[in-house]
Amino acid sequence: MINDFRQAELRDDIGKLWENFLVCERMKYLANNRIHRSSFFWRNVHQSEIDYLETYEDKLDAYEMKWNPRRKAIASAFLKLYPTAEVNTVHRENYPAFLGSE
Numbered sequence: 001m002i003n004d005f006r007q008a009e010l011r012d013d014i015g016k017l018w019e020n021f022l023v024c025e026r027m028k029y030l031a032n033n034r035i036h037r038s039s040f041f042w043r044n045v046h047q048s049e050i051d052y053l054e055t056y057e058d059k060l061d062a063y064e065m066k067w068n069p070r071r072k073a074i075a076s077a078f079l080k081l082y083p084t085a086e087v088n089t090v091h092r093e094n095y096p097a098f099l100g101s102e
Contacts, residue, residue: 008067019051019065022090022098026052029100048077050087060085069093 008014023039030037037056043049052063062085064073069091079085090098 014067015065018067022063022065022095023052025099033100042078044077046077048074050075050078062087063098064089066091 004011004013008017011017027039029035037054040053040055041049041051042053042062050062051065054061054063060082062075062078062082064075064087066073066089071089071091073087073089075087079087088098
């Protein structure tokens with residue numbers, strides 16, 4: 001990450017940077033607005049993963065962070081275990097809603 005000042009589209013770590021930015025900003029939004037959510041990451045033994053989870057009341061919200069808005073989240077393994085969870089994809093075109101700034 002350090003000393004790589006190429007355009008975002010040219011970087012091979014842009015997905016990781018995007019996820020880190022979104023999770024940090026989401027946690028700041030929740031803290032600043034005194035919204036309590038428990039947050040987690042999920043990965044199974046087959047390396048299927050969900051980038052970010054929030055639980056509150058009896059709800060489970062799952063978020064997949066994608067730099068490319070055309071990429072779709074594949075959460076079938078997760079949904080088999082947690083069929084009532086809501087899975088959302090957060091990308092460059094819809095992230096303000098995730099960060100509470102819409």
